Each structure stands twice: as C-alpha cells, then as structure tokens.
Amino acid sequence: MTEAKSSNVVWHQATIKRIDRQRQNGHGSAVLWFTGLSGAGKSTLAHAVEARLHQLGCRTYVLDGDNVRHGLCGDLGFSAADRTENIRRIGEMAKLMIDAGLFALTAFISPFRADRERVRGMMLPGEFIEIYCQCGVEVCETRDVKGLYKRARSGEVKDFTGISSPYEAPTKPEIVVDTATRPLEDCANQVLDYLRQGSLLPQGR
Numbered sequence: 001m002t003e004a005k006s007s008n009v010v011w012h013q014a015t016i017k018r019i020d021r022q023r024q025n026g027h028g029s030a031v032l033w034f035t036g037l038s039g040a041g042k043s044t045l046a047h048a049v050e051a052r053l054h055q056l057g058c059r060t061y062v063l064d065g066d067n068v069r070h071g072l073c074g075d076l077g078f079s080a081a082d083r084t085e086n087i088r089r090i091g092e093m094a095k096l097m098i099d100a101g102l103f104a105l106t107a108f109i110s111p112f113r114a115d116r117e118r119v120r121g122m123m124l125p126g127e128f129i130e131i132y133c134q135c136g137v138e139v140c141e142t143r144d145v146k147g148l149y150k151r152a153r154s155g156e157v158k159d160f161t162g163i164s165s166p167y168e169a170p171t172k173p174e175i176v177v178d179t180a181t182r183p184l185e186d187c188a189n190q191v192l193d194y195l196r197q198g199s200l201l202p203q204g205r
Contacts (some may be wrong), residue, residue, distance in 0.1 A: 009143045017117040021101030025059050028200035031094045031123060032105045032191065035116060035170065036133030038148060039140030041179035041187075045133060048188045050105050056201065061097060062105045063090055078159045084115050091119035098127055103200075111161045113168040127199065130173040131191060135180040137162045 014125050022029055032049065034042040036052040042065055050060045073089055076082040087110050097104035110116050119130040140162065141149045152160035159165045170176075195201050 018099050018101060021099075021133035025101045026202055027058050027103075028198075029059075029101045030103060030127045030129055030195075031098060031102060031119075031167045032118070032129050033094075033110070033116065033129055034105065034107045034131045034133055035110045035173075036135060036179065037140045037167055038109060038160075039143040039183070040133040041143075042109075042133050044184065045131075045177065045179060045187050045191070046105040048092075048108040048131055048184055049191045052188055053103055056101055058201070059101060060103045060105060062107065063093065064107050078165075080112075080159075080165075082109065087112075087115040087119060091122050094119070095122050098123065107203055109161050109167070111165065111167045111203060113170065116170070128195070129175065130170050131175045131177060132173040133171045133179045134169075134176055135178075139180045 018029065032046070034046050036042050043062075046062050046064070049112045050062050053060045076086050087108065090106055090108060094104040094106055116130060120130070122128075137149075144150065146156060148160065149163065151157040152163040157164075163169045175191060177190055179187055192201075
C-alpha cells in the first residue's frame with residue numbers, strides 16, 4: 001500500500017532557474033535515454049557519448065543500470081512492478097539533472113514502453129531523447145561477459161529480458177543506432193549529430 005503524501009510538502013521555487021544554469025554552461029540540457037537488450041551496448045555507447053560531450057566542455061552525468069541498483073534502487077528486484085519503480089526513480093533523478101543544466105545519460109534496459117513514456121511525460125518537449133540500441137538477442141548473447149543469458153536459458157535467472165521477460169522496442173525513438181554492426185565511433189557520432197541539429201550544442205561544438 002502506498003503511503004499517503006504529507007499535506008505539508010510544497011514545491012520550493014529556486015532563485016536560480018534552469019535557463020540560468022544552461023546559459024552558464026553554454027549548452028542545453030536533456031535526458032539521453034539509451035534503451036535496448038542486455039548486451040546491446042547501452043552503457044558502452046552512453047559513456048562514449050559522455051566522453052565526447054566532456055571534450056566539448058559540456059556538463060554531463062551517466063546513470064548506469066548496475067550502479068543505480070547499488071544505491072538508489074538497491075531495494076528493488078526484477079519483477080514487473082520493481083522494474084517500473086526502478087525506471088520511475090531514474091526518471092525523477094534525470095529530471096533534476098535537466099533542471100541542473102546537465103546532459104543526463106541513462107543506460108537501462110527499461111523494457112516496457114509505458115515506463116519509458118511515463119518518464120517522457122515528466123519532461124518538457126524535446127528534453128527526453130530516446131535512443132534505441134538496436135541489437136538482436138543472438139548478437140547480445142555473444143557479448144554476454146556476465147553469463148546472464150546462459151543462466152537465464154537454464155532457468156537459473158528468472159524474469160530475464162529477451163528470454164523469460166519481454167522487451168518492448170520503441171516505436172518512435174528519436175534515434176535508432178545499429179549497435180549490432182556499426183562501430184562505436186559511428187554510433188556516438190550519430191548521437192552528437194542529433195544534438196547539434198536540435199541546437200542543444202552551440203555552434204562550433
């Protein structure tokens with residue numbers, strides 16, 4: 001049962017606004033939401049894009065799936081309800097990072113469309129950039145350094161996305177990157193080009 005919210009909680013309006021932070025940083029802010037199967041290259045690509053943005057002088061932070069489950073979401077399992085709550089918490093954190101004027105890069109399987117769309121609904125138009133790391137399960141299994149796919153197929157790991165739990169691919173993502181066949185540098189360039197076209201990066205960066 002969800003605990004009732006306190007009637008004494010009110011939203012405090014900050015003196016320094018998002019636009020002030022963006023102006024000081026010299027760039028826009030947005031959530032780059034990398035989604036795809038385990039092994040699709042989400043974390044690898046997110047960190048590669050962050051490195052490129054850092055070189056350009058941008059303020060960034062990567063929220064990685066495994067890292068978040070060590071702390072903020074350490075109390076959650078992998079049931080459908082817990083996955084939904086995991087993504088809700090990440091969405092709220094990413095929203096704060098946008099307000100701080102950052103590029104928040106999130107690398108999560110986030111298998112359910114409804115959960116991703118709920119996060120999109122937390123943001124203003126253009127702030128949620130869904131990046132689908134398109135890579136088939138067959139290729140992902142060949143990259144399975146943790147042995148999770150093998151354990152899932154043997155029944156040792158329950159509710160594993162792509163094997164015993166569904167993955168709902170985006171229907172209208174802002175970016176589709178072919179992480180199965182394209183080099184990492186090409187995929188990172190594709191994301192940076194999108195940000196430039198959307199005027200989130202200033203001219204010359």
